[in-house]
Amino acid sequence: MTDSTLTSSQLTDVLTMAWSELGPPAVAIELLHRTGDWLTTLDTAGFLDLDTHPDTTPPRATLRWAEAIAALAPDAPPGLLPANLPPTRHHRGVLRIAAALASAVPVDLGGAVGDMDRPTTAHVLAAISRSSQDRAQWYDPRLPDGRPSAHLIPLYLDGLADWPTTQEPPQDSELPLWPARIEEEEVAQQAAAHPAPTASLPLSTHLASVLNHLRPIDRRYRYETLGMRSAPGILSESIDVRRDEDGRGGAFFTGPRPMPGPGEERLWLRRAVDPHCWHLLLVPAGVDLRTVPFHKLREVGITTVSTSPPAPGNTPVLAGTDLRNPGGGWTVVQIGDVLAEVVHLEDAVTGIHWARPGGKRVGVTIPARPREAMERLLTWPGVP
Structure with a gap:
């Protein structure tokens, strides 16, 4: 379905729901949602398939990653994506990294992050951190006399980097005198x-x-x-x-x-x-x-x-x-x-x-x- 008119938040919900049913965390979708307008742009361009149901079952959506990445190529046919996408809201490296996190298309990480600004890079680091399949760190507790207990226990840790929060613009400082x-x-x-x-x-x-x-x-x-x-x-x-x-x-x-x-x-x-x-x-x-x-x-x-x-x-x-x-x-x-x-x-x-x-x-x-x-x-x- 092309151009579903759903907002970026709504698209995130339906894509995440479908993704979660498959097992891995939907960090690729979350990355696109948090860094700009890629989700609504890909929806308008026809790279999202939305499956709705007449009953109360929530809709499901899938994103055709490979086709979307192919549309970024310099020799791609015109019209697949708008010619003048605002780079601050549509960083091409973000889409490529998201596709790699979705296990759809490999990415040249160095080329993708080469010109990213600081906030976008922070979101990419958080997405890569959250894509880990195992956040457990295993320890062998010691007995009172210092010997290993031979009884491993897991310690579950958060991701190495959290999603960055939006910083408010600094307020004007007041003159001291x-x-x-x-x-x-x-x-x-x-x-x-x-x-x-x-x-x-x-x-x-x-x-x-x-x-x-x-x-x-x-x-x-x-x-x-x-x-x-x-x-x-x-x-x-x-x-x-x-x-x-x-x-x-x-x-x-x-x-x-x-x-x-x-x-x-x-x-x-x-x-x-x-x-x-x-x-x-x-x-x-x-x-x-x-x-x-x-x-x-x-x-x-x-x-x-x-x-x-x-x-x-x-x-x-x-x-x-x-x-x-x-x-x-x-x-x-x-x-x-x-x-x-x-x-x-x-x-x-x-x-x-x-x-x-x-x-x-x-x-x-x-x-x-x-x-x-x-x-x-x-x-x-x-x-x-």
């Missing part, structure tokens, strides 16, 4: 009443207060790039770098052009992996670009300006302010005739981005706190 908290609340109320204030020099008292109160990103939410400690510097990669002191080499660059300060060097570059996005860099004296990977630029105090073509379906910038956002306090200001979002990134680094009237996107990263970064940005030619 009462006057500071009252001041922050007043600034937040003013920001809500006056969204998208105009940014011009000198900054208004209101905008300066908002920028001063943007909290940096919580360390728990900072993105760490793994496996990049020995990454080569940007000058050793396949990167097009253009240098000159009078700026004529940047005729192709359409973004703001900050003038280099004392001891700074200005250059333009683009990476082979993103040939349509140009970057302008202000590199402080003493920074050797041969030793700095691209993802570490802001950590060594390099100012970056990037321009890229319009992106279809790009979310527009909307007026608003969130002083305490765990991902970095942010606010939206008006510069000229565009709205720009200002985000306080980690370690006193500020990110500012906007879209020009023609759709071209501009992104700026300045190694300074938000107020100082905004005041510096407004002195650059070509803003916005």
Whole structure:
């Protein structure tokens, strides 16, 4: 039966009931239910057979595992599964591991878990733990004098890993000092009443207060790039770098052009992996670009300006302010005739981005706190 319209919980119940009658625990079904929308998707695609009865007997269901796994293959006929399944709710490795736990299809475990996030991996570990057929650990008790009793007894243990529980999002921490908290609340109320204030020099008292109160990103939410400690510097990669002191080499660059300060060097570059996005860099004296990977630029105090073509379906910038956002306090200001979002990134680094009237996107990263970064940005030619 195709597309039974049952919910994921209902499908879990009927599949588990049929599975339990066969003996082994239904961890494969439980894994699919707990990690996303695979059960309802497979039901809609016709990979579940539901057997209902006119009397009060509960329905039974079976899942055609091999056919479902075959539909994941790159050369599978189109239409068996939707082309653009959301990966966060339909991780393909989860379906493959579930099929292996169901003894239906073997799985390359390393390939299946290679790009899983932490919560999904925790569910997979729990499913593998619960798939064990024997949870008894046998012991030979000792007699009072220390000799073995030759009488084995079992100790029944839980699985090695329990199903993970859903964690609630962390609550905003409160400022320890009462006057500071009252001041922050007043600034937040003013920001809500006056969204998208105009940014011009000198900054208004209101905008300066908002920028001063943007909290940096919580360390728990900072993105760490793994496996990049020995990454080569940007000058050793396949990167097009253009240098000159009078700026004529940047005729192709359409973004703001900050003038280099004392001891700074200005250059333009683009990476082979993103040939349509140009970057302008202000590199402080003493920074050797041969030793700095691209993802570490802001950590060594390099100012970056990037321009890229319009992106279809790009979310527009909307007026608003969130002083305490765990991902970095942010606010939206008006510069000229565009709205720009200002985000306080980690370690006193500020990110500012906007879209020009023609759709071209501009992104700026300045190694300074938000107020100082905004005041510096407004002195650059070509803003916005």
